[in-house]
Amino acid sequence: MFSVSQASGQYRPTSHPYKITISDKTVISNSDLIEDSIFLCLPRYEDIIDGTLKTNFLIDVMGKIVSLEPVQTVQVKGQDRKKVQFRLLDANGKDLACCLWGKYAEKMEAYVEREQPLICLIRFAKISFYRGEVQITNAFDASIVYLDPTMEEALQFKEKLVEDGLPLAIIEKKNGKKEIVLQEDDWNKVEIKMISELFVSNQSAPNIIVI
Secondary structure: EEEEEOOOOOEOOOOOOHHHHOOOOOOOOOOOOOOOOOOOOOHHHHHHOOOOOOOEOOOEEEEEEOOOOOEEEEOOOEEEEEEEEEEEOOOOOOOEEEEEEEHHHHHHHHHHHOOOEEEEEEEEEEEEOOOEEEEEOOOOOOEEEEEEOOHHHHHHHHHHHHOOOOOOOEEEEEOOOOEEEEEEEEEEEEEEEEEEHHHHHOOOOEEEEEE
16 A cells, blocks of 8 residues: 655655655555665765766765864854764775764764774765865765764775775874875885975875975
């Protein structure tokens, strides 16, 4: 006793063309089928950034948190709301800007001062734009945020991060914020530059400075 109709509208959790609507007369019973998978669908960061994905669909995003900023309290329509901004890094070195609001930002507070890598999975995340950049944020209260998830996909992702061979360094900024960056061990691979070249360079990669 349910109805099937065409799916439409913004912030849809799947790309299925049809949806099932439960009514007061619908009867739901337990099934003998047991499935542990949460059916993750993780798009490539490249497809998110270049606009391949439609913004009216919610997506799953997983990555390593870098550039985690302190949780802020801001005024939104006359009410105080907490928000936290950070970036997610995938196994290929691509990164995405993220901003979580409300209860999701509060969940991050205990991890702001953490110095070891933190894996974050955001389910049913919304693709938005902020200051000309693609940004991932929670879709009101529909999103689910996992910190240090333990499902198979997350364990495989952690293994890929270990295989890249680059350790993590915690850098203390002048404003007190901490940023996780990739640190290069083999200085023979680091580019040598003169000081004059650094003034015109827009790259933040490590360099050996020749005086």
